[in-house]
Amino acid sequence: MDRPLGVPKAEFLDSVxxxxxxxxxxxxxxxPRLLDDVSALQVEAKRIRARLIETRPALLDRFAEVAEAGGWNVHRTSDPENAMAHIQSVADSLGVKNAVRSDQEVFAQILVDAPLESTGISVTTVSHSPDRSRESLRSSIIAADIGLTGADYAVAETGSVIIMPRKGLSRLVSVVPPVHLALVRPEDLVESLDDLFLLRRLEYHDKGGEMGSYLNFITGPSRTADIEQTLVVGVHGPKEVHLVLLG
Amino acid sequence: MADIKTKDFSKASAVSILDPQLRRALRQVGTGFDAARRAAIDEVSPKLWDEWREEARRIKIHSLDHLDYYLDLLEQNVTKAGGHVHFAKDAAQANDIMAELVRTRNIKIATKSKSMVSEELSLNPALEAQGVDVYETDLGEYIIQLAEETPFHLVAPALHKTKEQVAQLFTDKLGIPYNDDINALAAAARLALREKFLQADLGISGANFLVAETGTLVIITNEGNGRLSTSAPRIHVGITGMEKVIPSLQDLAVFLRLLPRSATGQRITSYVSMITGPRRADDEDGPEEFHLIIVDNGRSKMLADPDLREALYCIRCGACLNICPVYQKVGGHAYGWVYPGPIGAIVTPSLVGLKEAQDLPQASSLCGACREVCPVNINIPRMLLHLRQKSAESPDPSERSAGLVPNLLAEGYTRVMRSPALLSASHKLGRWQQNVWAAMPFFPFSKKGGMIRKASLPLLSRWTRMRDLPELPKETFRDIWKKDLKEGP
Incomplete structure (x- = not known):
C-alpha cells in the first residue's frame, strides 16, 4: 500500500x-544555497580540498584535540604496524572474543583480521552476500564485543566521525557493540560543518540526487544526563569509543 | 491530543512552589544547563554567537515565509528516495495515519525515540489501542512513561525525579532489585530496552530538522536510542510538525552549532543522524520502509498570525526554560500541557486555544531573559504581550484571564492614571482615609516602618498576600515640587 494517507498534499499545501x-x-x-549548480559547487569543492591539504598538519592536531575533548580515546600514528598494535592492545585489555568490522577501504591499509584472529578473536566482516544473509550478520553484530569501522569523513570543528552506511558498512556495527573503534585517515578530514555539507551537496547532485539512506555523526560515547542532570556514559550506544588517527 | 490541564496553572503552580524536592531540581537548571550554555558561548565568542543566531533566524524566516514551497520540495525528495510522506491536519488525523500503518503492517512492538510532537498528539495511547506495545527509549522519556507522567522539561523530561524515585519506579515496574546508583539505573534501562530495539517491528522518531533539498530527516541525540530506533526495526516512521523544514543541506550547519550548545552546552551531541528514505537495495541494514508524517495541528493558525509566526522558529532547545524565573519556580508540569516555559506559554495557547490557556501568557515577569538566550532570537516577551492583549480585548469572556472585578479595577486605574486631576483627587482621598484610620484607637492593619504588613489588608489581599505595601506618603512629589523644588535650591 503506497498511497499517501491523511489529507492530499495539494489540499495541505493550499491551507499553508x-x-x-x-x-x-x-x-x-x-x-542562494539552492541556486548554485553542480559546476559552481565543483569550483567551491576544489577550493576546499586545496585548503584542506594545505592546512592538514594543523587540522590533524585540532581534530585530535577536539575529538579527545568530545570523549574519544585518541591514538595518533602514521605507522600501520603501530596502529595494529594499538588495536590489538585495546582488544586484549577488553578481553574481546568476538569482533565485527565494516568492509571499508581503510582495512586494506590496516590489516586487522589475521593478527586479531591469531590471538583467538573471531572477526566478522559485515557485508551480506548470497551466502551470508542480513539476519546472520545481525546476530554476529549483537554477539560482538567491539565494532570496528573506518570513517567517510571526520570533522575537526566538532571532533566527529561521519559514517554513511551502505553496502559493506552496517548502521549497527558502530552502535550495538559496547565498544566502537574508528580508523580515520588524514584524507577523511574536513575543517568544518560547512565544508562537510558543501561536499555532501556536491556528491548528492553529482549522483543525480542520491543522498544515501543514512549519514551519522559520531562524537564520543553514548551519554545521558536524564537522571538528576548527572552524566552517565554508555546508555544505549557504546560506553567506550576509540579513535585511531592515521596521521 | 494530550490532556489539557492548562486551566489549573495557578493552582498547580502554588503546589509546585511548596515542593522542596522540585525546588532542588529546578535550582539545578540554572547551575547546570544554563551555566553550561554560557560557557559554550564564551568559548565560541559572543560576537560569533550573535552572527550564528542572526543566520539561523534568517533561515527560519525564509523557510516559514515559503513553507508551502519547501514542504512540496521536501515531499518530492523524500518520495524520490523511496519514502512516503503523509500530511495530517490535526492530531486525530495523524493518529489515524499511524493506526492505519500499524494495522496494515501487522506491527506488534514499537520503540520510540524522543518526540515532543508525539506527546502533543498523544500518539502512544493511539498505538496501544491498536494492540501495539510502545516503548519510549530516551532514558528520561522511559522514566516518565513508566511513571505515567508528561515531560517536565523539553530536553530533560524526567528532571523532576530523584534517583531514589527512579530506583523505586524501576523496582515496581521492572521487578528489579532496588539500586539508586545512577549508573546502575542507566544500565538497567539499557538492558530492558536493548531487547525491545531488536524485537521491534517499528521505530518512531521525531525530527529536529527536515532538509527540503535532499528529503532528509535529522535527529540530534546523545544516548543512541535514536540511532537504534531508526536502524534496527523493519519500518521507520518519522512524525513531526510542519515548521521543521529548512531549504538546503548547507543550512543545517548553523543549527548544529546552535542547538546542542543552547540545550546542554555541548559542542555537538554524541550523535546526529540524517535519514533519507528507507535502506537501499544494497545496504547491510536499516528499515525496509520509511514514512514521514507531517502535522499541522494548529500551526497554520500561528503561521497566519504575523504576531505569532515567530514562535514557529523555535528549535526546542529549552534555554528559555532554564533561564526563566517563572519556570524555575513552578516547573514544567504546572504549565498543564506538553510545552512548558516561556515558549510553551506562547505555543500552548496558540495550539489549544486561548480559552483553555489564557493564564499562561500572564506567567511571565517580562524580564526578557528568554529572548536574550534564544538561539533564534525569538521575541518571546513581545508575543506574550500580544497574547495578553488578545486575551484582554477578546469579546469572548472565556478567553479573558481576569474576571469582571479585576477588569473593572483595571479600567478604573487606567482612567485615574490618564487624568492628573483624578490622580490628585485619589491621592487626597487615600490620605484622608489613612488619617481616619490613624485616628482610630486601634489601627486596623498591622504596620511597621511606614509599611502596611503583608496579609493584613482586605480587598487588596491578593496583592499584599506575599509582600508589604507602603503607606501613602504625607505629600506627593507634585506637592514637594511646587513647594520646595520649583524655584531651584
Whole structure:
C-alpha cells in the first residue's frame, strides 16, 4: 500500500498558502544555497580540498584535540604496524572474543583480521552476500564485543566521525557493540560543518540526487544526563569509543 | 491530543512552589544547563554567537515565509528516495495515519525515540489501542512513561525525579532489585530496552530538522536510542510538525552549532543522524520502509498570525526554560500541557486555544531573559504581550484571564492614571482615609516602618498576600515640587 494517507498534499499545501496569503510560486529571489549548480559547487569543492591539504598538519592536531575533548580515546600514528598494535592492545585489555568490522577501504591499509584472529578473536566482516544473509550478520553484530569501522569523513570543528552506511558498512556495527573503534585517515578530514555539507551537496547532485539512506555523526560515547542532570556514559550506544588517527 | 490541564496553572503552580524536592531540581537548571550554555558561548565568542543566531533566524524566516514551497520540495525528495510522506491536519488525523500503518503492517512492538510532537498528539495511547506495545527509549522519556507522567522539561523530561524515585519506579515496574546508583539505573534501562530495539517491528522518531533539498530527516541525540530506533526495526516512521523544514543541506550547519550548545552546552551531541528514505537495495541494514508524517495541528493558525509566526522558529532547545524565573519556580508540569516555559506559554495557547490557556501568557515577569538566550532570537516577551492583549480585548469572556472585578479595577486605574486631576483627587482621598484610620484607637492593619504588613489588608489581599505595601506618603512629589523644588535650591 503506497498511497499517501491523511489529507492530499495539494489540499495541505493550499491551507499553508492561505495562512501565508501566498500564491503557489518559488521564492523570489531564489534561495542562494539552492541556486548554485553542480559546476559552481565543483569550483567551491576544489577550493576546499586545496585548503584542506594545505592546512592538514594543523587540522590533524585540532581534530585530535577536539575529538579527545568530545570523549574519544585518541591514538595518533602514521605507522600501520603501530596502529595494529594499538588495536590489538585495546582488544586484549577488553578481553574481546568476538569482533565485527565494516568492509571499508581503510582495512586494506590496516590489516586487522589475521593478527586479531591469531590471538583467538573471531572477526566478522559485515557485508551480506548470497551466502551470508542480513539476519546472520545481525546476530554476529549483537554477539560482538567491539565494532570496528573506518570513517567517510571526520570533522575537526566538532571532533566527529561521519559514517554513511551502505553496502559493506552496517548502521549497527558502530552502535550495538559496547565498544566502537574508528580508523580515520588524514584524507577523511574536513575543517568544518560547512565544508562537510558543501561536499555532501556536491556528491548528492553529482549522483543525480542520491543522498544515501543514512549519514551519522559520531562524537564520543553514548551519554545521558536524564537522571538528576548527572552524566552517565554508555546508555544505549557504546560506553567506550576509540579513535585511531592515521596521521 | 494530550490532556489539557492548562486551566489549573495557578493552582498547580502554588503546589509546585511548596515542593522542596522540585525546588532542588529546578535550582539545578540554572547551575547546570544554563551555566553550561554560557560557557559554550564564551568559548565560541559572543560576537560569533550573535552572527550564528542572526543566520539561523534568517533561515527560519525564509523557510516559514515559503513553507508551502519547501514542504512540496521536501515531499518530492523524500518520495524520490523511496519514502512516503503523509500530511495530517490535526492530531486525530495523524493518529489515524499511524493506526492505519500499524494495522496494515501487522506491527506488534514499537520503540520510540524522543518526540515532543508525539506527546502533543498523544500518539502512544493511539498505538496501544491498536494492540501495539510502545516503548519510549530516551532514558528520561522511559522514566516518565513508566511513571505515567508528561515531560517536565523539553530536553530533560524526567528532571523532576530523584534517583531514589527512579530506583523505586524501576523496582515496581521492572521487578528489579532496588539500586539508586545512577549508573546502575542507566544500565538497567539499557538492558530492558536493548531487547525491545531488536524485537521491534517499528521505530518512531521525531525530527529536529527536515532538509527540503535532499528529503532528509535529522535527529540530534546523545544516548543512541535514536540511532537504534531508526536502524534496527523493519519500518521507520518519522512524525513531526510542519515548521521543521529548512531549504538546503548547507543550512543545517548553523543549527548544529546552535542547538546542542543552547540545550546542554555541548559542542555537538554524541550523535546526529540524517535519514533519507528507507535502506537501499544494497545496504547491510536499516528499515525496509520509511514514512514521514507531517502535522499541522494548529500551526497554520500561528503561521497566519504575523504576531505569532515567530514562535514557529523555535528549535526546542529549552534555554528559555532554564533561564526563566517563572519556570524555575513552578516547573514544567504546572504549565498543564506538553510545552512548558516561556515558549510553551506562547505555543500552548496558540495550539489549544486561548480559552483553555489564557493564564499562561500572564506567567511571565517580562524580564526578557528568554529572548536574550534564544538561539533564534525569538521575541518571546513581545508575543506574550500580544497574547495578553488578545486575551484582554477578546469579546469572548472565556478567553479573558481576569474576571469582571479585576477588569473593572483595571479600567478604573487606567482612567485615574490618564487624568492628573483624578490622580490628585485619589491621592487626597487615600490620605484622608489613612488619617481616619490613624485616628482610630486601634489601627486596623498591622504596620511597621511606614509599611502596611503583608496579609493584613482586605480587598487588596491578593496583592499584599506575599509582600508589604507602603503607606501613602504625607505629600506627593507634585506637592514637594511646587513647594520646595520649583524655584531651584
Amino acid at each position: 498558502r492561505r495562512a501565508l496569503d501566498r500564491k503557489p510560486a518559488a521564492p523570489d529571489p531564489a534561495y
